[in-house]
Amino acid sequence: MNRAREDLTAAAIQGTARRPPDPSDWGAPLGPIGQRLTGDPATRLLDAAAVATVLRRSGARASRIESVPLSGRETRAQAPPVAQRILGDALASGVPVLVEAVLTRIDQREELCAAAYVPALLRAATRGRTVPPLWLRVMGERGRWLANQNPEWEHLAGTQDPSAAVVAPDTQALPSPAAEGVLGAGRDGGDHEDEGFSVRAISRIRSWFREPLTDPAHAALELVIPDELSAQDVLDGIGRPFANRDGSGTPVDAERRPVQAIWVCNAVAAAPLSTWDDLGGPAVLQRIPPEIAPACWEGWALAVLRDSGGRMQANAGARATQWARSLADSVPVTAFADELTPLLAAEARSHLFEERLIRALRLRDAAGRQARTRLEGFLRFCPHPWPSMIMPDFLDALPAIAVVDQPLAWRLLGEVALHEPTTLLDDLAALQPLLGGVPAIRQAIALMSIRHQLDQEVPAP
Amino acid sequence: MGLGLSVVGYSVFVMTRWSADQVRALAPDHASVAAASVLAGLDVWSQEGCDHGAVWGRCAGRGKAPYDVVVDLGSADGGGKSAFSCTCPSRKSPCKHALAVLNRWSNGDVDEGPRPAFSSTWLASRERQASDGAGEQGASSALADPEAAEKRAAQRADRVADGLEELDRWLADQARQGIAAMRAGGYAHVDAIAARMVDAQAPGLARWLRSLPTALASGPGWPAAVLEELSLMRLVIRAHRRLAEFDAGDPAFAATVRQVVGYPVARASVLATPGVSDTWSAYSLRDSALENLTSRTVYLEGERTGRRAVVLSFAPTGGDLDSSFAPGRALIGELHFYPGREEPRAVVGRRLETVPSLAPHPLSIDGALDEVARQLAANPWTRSVPLWVAGAVHHQPAGWVLSDDAGAGLSLRAGGHDGWFGMALSGGESLPVFLEWSPQGWSPLAYFHEDTVHDARGLLGVVT
Numbered sequence: 046m047n048r049a050r051e052d053l054t055a056a057a058i059q060g061t062a063r064r065p066p067d068p069s070d071w072g073a074p075l076g077p078i079g080q081r082l083t084g085d086p087a088t089r090l091l092d093a094a095a096v097a098t099v100l101r102r103s104g105a106r107a108s109r110i111e112s113v114p115l116s117g118r119e120t121r122a123q124a125p126p127v128a129q130r131i132l133g134d135a136l137a138s139g140v141p142v143l144v145e146a147v148l149t150r151i152d153q154r155e156e157l158c159a160a161a162y163v164p165a166l167l168r169a170a171t172r173g174r175t176v177p178p179l180w181l182r183v184m185g186e187r188g189r190w191l192a193n194q195n196p197e198w199e200h201l202a203g204t205q206d207p208s209a210a211v212v213a214p215d216t217q218a219l220p221s222p223a224a225e226g227v228l229g230a231g232r233d234g235g236d237h238e239d240e241g242f243s244v245r246a247i248s249r250i251r252s253w254f255r256e257p258l259t260d261p262a263h264a265a266l267e268l269v270i271p272d273e274l275s276a277q278d279v280l281d282g283i284g285r286p287f288a289n290r291d292g293s294g295t296p297v298d299a300e301r302r303p304v305q306a307i308w309v310c311n312a313v314a315a316a317p318l319s320t321w322d323d324l325g326g327p328a329v330l331q332r333i334p335p336e337i338a339p340a341c342w343e344g345w346a347l348a349v350l351r352d353s354g355g356r357m358q359a360n361a362g363a364r365a366t367q368w369a370r371s372l373a374d375s376v377p378v379t380a381f382a383d384e385l386t387p388l389l390a391a392e393a394r395s396h397l398f399e400e401r402l403i404r405a406l407r408l409r410d411a412a413g414r415q416a417r418t419r420l421e422g423f424l425r426f427c428p429h430p431w432p433s434m435i436m437p438d439f440l441d442a443l444p445a446i447a448v449v450d451q452p453l454a455w456r457l458l459g460e461v462a463l464h465e466p467t468t469l470l471d472d473l474a475a476l477q478p479l480l481g482g483v484p485a486i487r488q489a490i491a492l493m494s495i496r497h498q499l500d501q502e503v504p505a506p
Numbered sequence: 507m508g509l510g511l512s513v514v515g516y517s518v519f520v521m522t523r524w525s526a527d528q529v530r531a532l533a534p535d536h537a538s539v540a541a542a543s544v545l546a547g548l549d550v551w552s553q554e555g556c557d558h559g560a561v562w563g564r565c566a567g568r569g570k571a572p573y574d575v576v577v578d579l580g581s582a583d584g585g586g587k588s589a590f591s592c593t594c595p596s597r598k599s600p601c602k603h604a605l606a607v608l609n610r611w612s613n614g615d616v617d618e619g620p621r622p623a624f625s626s627t628w629l630a631s632r633e634r635q636a637s638d639g640a641g642e643q644g645a646s647s648a649l650a651d652p653e654a655a656e657k658r659a660a661q662r663a664d665r666v667a668d669g670l671e672e673l674d675r676w677l678a679d680q681a682r683q684g685i686a687a688m689r690a691g692g693y694a695h696v697d698a699i700a701a702r703m704v705d706a707q708a709p710g711l712a713r714w715l716r717s718l719p720t721a722l723a724s725g726p727g728w729p730a731a732v733l734e735e736l737s738l739m740r741l742v743i744r745a746h747r748r749l750a751e752f753d754a755g756d757p758a759f760a761a762t763v764r765q766v767v768g769y770p771v772a773r774a775s776v777l778a779t780p781g782v783s784d785t786w787s788a789y790s791l792r793d794s795a796l797e798n799l800t801s802r803t804v805y806l807e808g809e810r811t812g813r814r815a816v817v818l819s820f821a822p823t824g825g826d827l828d829s830s831f832a833p834g835r836a837l838i839g840e841l842h843f844y845p846g847r848e849e850p851r852a853v854v855g856r857r858l859e860t861v862p863s864l865a866p867h868p869l870s871i872d873g874a875l876d877e878v879a880r881q882l883a884a885n886p887w888t889r890s891v892p893l894w895v896a897g898a899v900h901h902q903p904a905g906w907v908l909s910d911d912a913g914a915g916l917s918l919r920a921g922g923h924d925g926w927f928g929m930a931l932s933g934g935e936s937l938p939v940f941l942e943w944s945p946q947g948w949s950p951l952a953y954f955h956e957d958t959v960h961d962a963r964g965l966l967g968v969v970t
Contacts (some may be wrong), residue, residue, distance in 0.1 A: 052728065052735060054729050054730045054733055056681075057681060057684070057685050057729060057732075057733045057736075058684055058685055058686050058729045059684045059686070060683045060684030060685075060686075060687075061681055061682050062683065062684075064680045076894070085678070085681040085682075086681075086682075087677075087678040087679075087681035088674075088678055088681070088740070091677060091678070091679045091681055091736060091737045091739075091740040092737070092740065092741075092744075094733050094734065094736070094737035095737035095738055095740060095741040095886075097737075097884045098552055098733075098734040098737055098886075099882055101734075102878075102882055102945055103878060103879035103882040103883065104879070105875055105878075106875065107871045107875060107914035107915055107916055108907075108914070108915040108916075108917070109913055109914070109915060110902075110907055110909035110913060110914070110915030111913075112898075112909070112913075112934075113898065113900045113909075113931060113934050114934060115934035115935060116933035116935075118932055130526075133539075134536075134539060134540040134543055135540075136536075136538060137535075137536030137539060137540050138537070138540045159956075160930045160933065160955070160961055161927070161930065161931060161955070161964065164923070164926040164929075164930050164964060165931040165964070167926075187930060187933055190933065190934070191926070191929060191930050194900070194901060194929065195901070195926065201689060242516050288633050296592070363557055409509070441556070470547075471548065471549050474548045474549070474550065487541070487544075490548075491540060491541075491544050491545055494543070494544040494547055497547070498543075498547075
């Protein structure tokens with residue numbers, strides 16, 4: 046059969062005019078058929094090839110295959126169909142946070158995803174070095190078994206203890222710099238026009254993080270340091286964007302100053318609260334150079350909000366009042382002095398004070414670059430759910446932000462969708478016409494909807 | 507879909523609400539499912555309603571005016587085919603708004619009520635078209651002149667015969683000169699003879715010829731692949747010469763030859779043949795697009811008869827394809843098969859009810875190979891044999907294989923998605939796999955796992 050097909054194919058390639066087929070060498074079963082065919086060599090070739098074709102197509106035989114190892118026995122039950130359906134929708138959306146939300150809920154219930162979703166999850170996991178432990182738990186034995194069958198996924202099955210989540214160590218006490226030295230660093234240069242003042246201030250703040258460094262602090266830095274400045278740069282004390290370009294003390298251009306102020310704010314906000322005890326209180330604030338004062342104050346307010354459940358909470362009211370009064374005194378001309386004065390007079394409770402102040406600071410000009418960035422920083426540090434007074438401002442400001450800076454709007458929406466109560470679903474949906482085709486609003490609505498579905502149909506145990 | 511109740515010669519059609527899975531099965535892609543799921547839960551709906559044959563609603567969208575969404579559930583045209591209308595700009599059909607209103611209807615969130623103007627206009631036009639079509643069909647058959655029709659058929663047969671003789675000469679020329687030259691000639695070389703077949707009213711052969719460049723570019727094995735195609739064309743020419751003989755002795759085979767050549771078969775004449783009643787489980791659905799035409803192929807299998815069937819539907823790109831079948835659902839009703847030996851193509855006749863698909867009865871691997879051989883013996887031009895085979899999917903260095911409990915193995919033409927998906931479901935154990943045999947090999951179309959039919963392509967959405 047093979048000889049016949051080879052001869053027929055060779056004849057077909059070269060043409061029967063040059064190389065007619067020779068059935069005498071074909072053997073059974075085609076040889077006798079070929080020898081009986083009549084006509085010119087071209088038609089004989091085609092007729093014999095037709096028989097060979099049908100013989101080949103219908104004559105396939107199975108090969109012998111060794112059995113493969115079976116997947117291990119599962120110890121968890123499979124999640125209910127409704128959870129599987131929601132997971133399918135989340136995977137189809139292609140949005141990692143949606144997938145993560147569903148997997149987390151399935152894991153909370155100590156259940157498994159259906160085998161049908163395992164390849165998609167493993168494929169997604171190849172983008173990282175390891176499968177997140179949560180994913181491995183939810184994929185169960187089937188996931189590990191399948192990963193071991195595919196060389197591209199094999200390394201993903203190597204996690205030794207899938208129940209072990211990555212737990213960051215507790216924040217350790219940091220060295221205590223002299224607050225006056227830090228915040229008054231600008232005085233050292235004696236020239237407020239020289240950007241060197243903020244360079245030194247920031248360098249000192251950075252130095253707090255150098256030894257020892259804990260994961261949460263590092264993560265906080267990652268959040269607040271702009272893309273162009275890696276956390277490692279800060280840790281290493283390089284801070285090139287802060288330094289003068291030629292290192293000679295030449296002032297950087299004025300356009301960069303607002304940006305630098307934001308970085309000051311971020312760095313201060315990222316500093317562990319324990320260090321604020323070393324700053325020296327209002328007396329220091331009164332000597333803060335006006336250029337950096339708002340940024341430092343803002344950073345401090347963010348830090349308080351970030352740690353609102355922590356040990357600073359108890360003293361926040363008194364401290365805020367005291368510090369704010371000092372700040373107001375220390376900043377001769379400030380856009381928000383009018384806002385501060387009545388608050389201080391009313392001696393508002395700390396959290397209300399913070400909310401109002403933050404709103405005044407950050408939402409006055411949501412479309413301005415500085416304000417937008419501060420809004421983001423604030424919302425990042427603000428524990429969820431956000432203060433109720435902030436949400437309407439945020440929703441109002443969002444369309445304006447989206448017009449100027451869509452990626453920022455997307456990130457903020459992501460925060461809302463991931464953490465805020467799902468009762469906001471309709472509010473978010475109402476934004477859709479305003480935000481038009483911003484994909485993030487669709488994504489945020491989808492995420493909130495999935496969280497809502499999970500709460501309704503696949504409740505946590 | 508609905509429940510047919512026969513009452514002394516009358517059929518009362520009672521519409522039951524579709525299940526969520528039925529609605530999901532209509533979606534053109536996973537993204538639409540997800541979007542519709544979200545949309546269905548939002549407070550953006552107004553003027554919703556439904557009746558025995560339609561669901562409608564208005565959805566507030568991005569624009570000032572809401573989108574008018576209407577779904578014809580399929581009773582209007584008498585054929586059970588659903589259709590969708592939405593004023594949104596989406597080119598998907600059904601769009602997410604239509605899916606969302608169906609979701610809400612399926613959940614019981616839409617109450618029965620009178621049709622508002624925005625829905626009644628479109629629905630009325632559909633009903634009018636359906637009744638016009640039925641009227642025209644009746645009129646055309648009433649006006650048909652048998653003598654004239656016979657004369658036209660004879661003229662066509664002569665024209666086809668002339669064309670096939672020319673094709674036979676062309677084929678012999680290729681064999682004589684060598685197919686290496688054919689490869690050098692490219693598309694133009696084939697296009698000329700394909701156009702000639704169109705003129706000769708042999709569109710089946712024209713399409714086949716136009717597919718030859720694919721074989722010419724099929725890699726190292728292209729000479730053998732091209733020779734197979736040319737030789738089978740020659741075989742159909744030889745069979746066509748004996749058509750009168752087959753008409754007398756083996757009309758089913760004569761019909762097969764005509765089908766390969768491309769003789770038209772009127773849908774009405776197919777529907778006039780006796781229907782085959784069964785519970786027809788849909789196991790796979792494939793859409794493909796060619797120029798301005800979209801086609802849908804649905805693979806079915808009868809529970810009682812064990813007969814396999816293929817239902818095709820066509821629509822202009824963006825138009826509505828027949829969405830009455832969904833993998834995982836079964837139709838209790840009648841199929842009418844096109845004429846031909848082992849011909850799987852069918853049209854849907856009487857529909858009674860849809861129910862969940864029944865579990866398949868898979869063959870062993872050796873049994874599947876025997877079945878393919880049997881079908882090829884009946885119709886040597888067969889290019890597709892879909893069947894259920896039991897086996898475990900796994901990956902070997904040479905590629906994907908299916909192995910059964912007897913140790914028999916079958917190479918699969920599976921991509922990364924299909925293969926790993928099947929392997930994940932299988933877990934090393936045997937499961938029913940819906941395979942399609944083609945001259946190029948065996949391709950998985952679906953898997954049956956935990957009482958569910960899974961499309962072999964798995965979840966196409968990728969988390970990025």
